[in-house]
Amino acid sequence: MTHEPRLTPPLAKGHISVARLADYWYVALQSNELGPRRPVQRTVLGTPLALFRDGQGRPAALLDRCPHRNVPLSLGRIHEDGHLECRYHGWRFDTSGACRAIPGLCDGAPGRAHNATAYPVRERDGLVWVYMNPDAKEVRGEPFSFEERPGYTTVRGTIDMEASLHATLENILDVPHTAFLHRGLFRKEATTEIEAEVRRGPDRVEAEFIGEPRPPGIAARLLSPSGGTVEHTDRFILPSIAQVEYRLGEENHFLITQTLTPIGDHHTRIFADISFRLRIPGFVLRPLLTPVAWHILRQDAAILRAQTENVRRFGGEQFAHTSIDLLGRPIWRLLREAERGELRSLDGGTEAQRVRMTV
């Protein structure tokens, strides 16, 4: 009846690689985005949350919907008693979601039916994490923890991708696209044959590149003017951490940890933490590196948006795979196993596989 444009003939399978892992921690926002006076709205896994701090400054996350008339609690304010007050009728909620006041009510007191839904929260490393199953009896594990790295320079930034968690992860941890999408900046077209070892662990999958020469692009020249052997590992850790680690010789170490938050099925926020220790002092490299990093991220954002639009336009993914698409499918299998609660036990060990490719 609606006759929306469809393809003639249909050309996609209807599958889109979207997994929704509720029993995990995600970054809702950075600590400095959450002040003492006003609640803040953030969306995680399609769920709008009202985040606020109580009288002691402790962060809390409630479902952003007042149980009374369903207006967003994030429109309210922090009452002087430290509870979150709804803007419409002034109902007040504590950090556990319990309703503590219903102004005007004479008969009876607030009960369970008047409570808001609360999500477990942790604040660490300057980030506020939310556990996305409010009904869980207990949380399973704690948020990802950044190691202390004395002597390292750290740069942080945030960027939004109009893409699924999986598409964003594959993009971040994919090597072959760098020579084309980031032509001239990062890698030249494939010249050297190397080997990659792909290893599956209980909660992770990683690819280590063996025999990789120093990349010839600008970014690499900034990193290591003298050349040398590269140790390079790309790593995914459940539910949404992507790490890229480079070592050049003994003194250069580069660790990019991207913590991803699935805002919606096709919208992912990246909290990036770039830590490095290099021959060149950090304060010299930092102003050179920042514009290059942003340029690369914008190119990735543009291609991911185009990919997402096309997948949605065609009604699903129709991907051809090759042996050098190292991590996309293993990450998808891990996400699907985790979503179904069927993570394979590997008897404490790992599975490994070797692939040849040119870089």
Next chain:
Amino acid sequence: MTHEPRLTPPLAKGHISVARLADYWYVALQSNELGPRRPVQRTVLGTPLALFRDGQGRPAALLDRCPHRNVPLSLGRIHEDGHLECRYHGWRFDTSGACRAIPGLCDGAPGRAHNATAYPVRERDGLVWVYMNPDAKEVRGEPFSFEERPGYTTVRGTIDMEASLHATLENILDVPHTAFLHRGLFRKEATTEIEAEVRRGPDRVEAEFIGEPRPPGIAARLLSPSGGTVEHTDRFILPSIAQVEYRLGEENHFLITQTLTPIGDHHTRIFADISFRLRIPGFVLRPLLTPVAWHILRQDAAILRAQTENVRRFGGEQFAHTSIDLLGRPIWRLLREAERGELRSLDGGTEAQRVRMTV
């Protein structure tokens, strides 16, 4: 297949309080909005209408779709014969919707298949009302009639709410929200315990507040500098009238009649008629009152829009009720009974119930 963001886990019941009462009169527009030359489009109950005046100035309302090729008749013009002429092929229709001319046609004459759909129309009190069942053999009742009130000052205005008819009615007739949403303007936080009597009549439900002190806000001080006992009743009349009536002593009388038109399921237009007779002359109060009234209405519009967005985002309402939500549920029951044609007979009487609350 589409993988639109959905909640994890789902959290709403899927119910939205939308009733569609066709066999009733609604205000389509104000008399002065409908001139002699051009038809005007208005939408009532999701139904686009082409309103126009014939040669004698009589208003008419046709479904805004030419029976020929379905273009909007409201794009046309009034022919010199007083009929509405379609812009595309010049077919002409009278106020009953009958097709009176098909230019170019030689064989045969316009027949029933060429007629437009017409809706009963009444013009009174400066408003054009439309009866939203075009198939009804006869109309049931006449439009709401404003009483003549000599010596009263009257102010009229129109505002659109992005909210259902029911959510808008509950907002207009709700007392507890005024201390919070309109903080400082209208009421302070609950201090006095009073009683409210909720009465159900055959076509209406109302709440009378007993023992209410003069509200302490600015608006109330403007209304009655000397204080005094308040008589206050909030009233809903089928299908879409909301009345708020205040008396302070013998000389102050304030009657706000809001006639609501459901444009769509989540879009309601308010035609407000504010009539008052006060100690203070009307011409003094009017310029003071108008900006305060608009400020209040804009606050209501903002919270209703936020409520509507959230209810739609969550896929339905999940409301918690309390004893001091006086009229929301009785209004909903009345709307549902009327929609199903099952209005309860009360044997000529009313049902009443008392509730304690602080105001």
Next chain:
Amino acid sequence: MTHEPRLTPPLAKGHISVARLADYWYVALQSNELGPRRPVQRTVLGTPLALFRDGQGRPAALLDRCPHRNVPLSLGRIHEDGHLECRYHGWRFDTSGACRAIPGLCDGAPGRAHNATAYPVRERDGLVWVYMNPDAKEVRGEPFSFEERPGYTTVRGTIDMEASLHATLENILDVPHTAFLHRGLFRKEATTEIEAEVRRGPDRVEAEFIGEPRPPGIAARLLSPSGGTVEHTDRFILPSIAQVEYRLGEENHFLITQTLTPIGDHHTRIFADISFRLRIPGFVLRPLLTPVAWHILRQDAAILRAQTENVRRFGGEQFAHTSIDLLGRPIWRLLREAERGELRSLDGGTEAQRVRMTV
């Protein structure tokens, strides 16, 4: 559950006249829109295509989706080897869609699973045509061919209509609307009774108007200052050609050929070719005619957009027909027969029918 505005009561049949004819040629773009360096995106029948020229300048059309990760190939570039290179990972495709390179791949070579989908292409008369069935073993017929007309002046233009192919065709080939939608420009209201003969051929349907006087509007006066008999035929040719032909006396000949491309179900692009040979020299008429033609086309675009919006708003068409709607229904029958592959054989002849009308 969603409670979108719907009509009370429902008023349409749910049918919309949309046919999707895949086994035919459509104009994708004009030759001069397709350069040697960059691919270009165009959409035909809801299908996005990446059009490009290879090293020899030959045009090609691939489905605008890389088989690898589904990004649009139209974001890529033409490699120095003349193949289309994907922007994301640099895969390269020739004009047949065959994958010719997968950078970085060591084990194995590109195979069938890595190929893009290609559509047959023809370039003629300054237009690039695409055959919209990529799976067809052989194409059925060749694109519509414009006759050479020495001594004729030709003007070309493109305009987009927010309307279905069928609604656009009916509008172009309909006579009665001209007196109303284009009031004053083209025809006056019906004064003379004439006859029209409607003829159905194997791949076409046309209406010839017999006894039509010279139209009295500005356009007609520009065309033929001296008056005279008119020969006028309106013609539809499968899948999407609309021709309007006028002769006034022996020296004036006016042939408007509009080649339509269904971009989507409710979005049609017109490639118009206006050829004429007149008493007045072409270079005199052309600057006068162009603004008039554009004015007419904009009026048609506005009414078609309003028709489309209304049909979609009401959920379908509810058309009343008359005997003077000459070509709308025969065109629809032809489109439906062609879509179902059931074009009636007419034993080499035609079917004809006469209708009286005033123009």
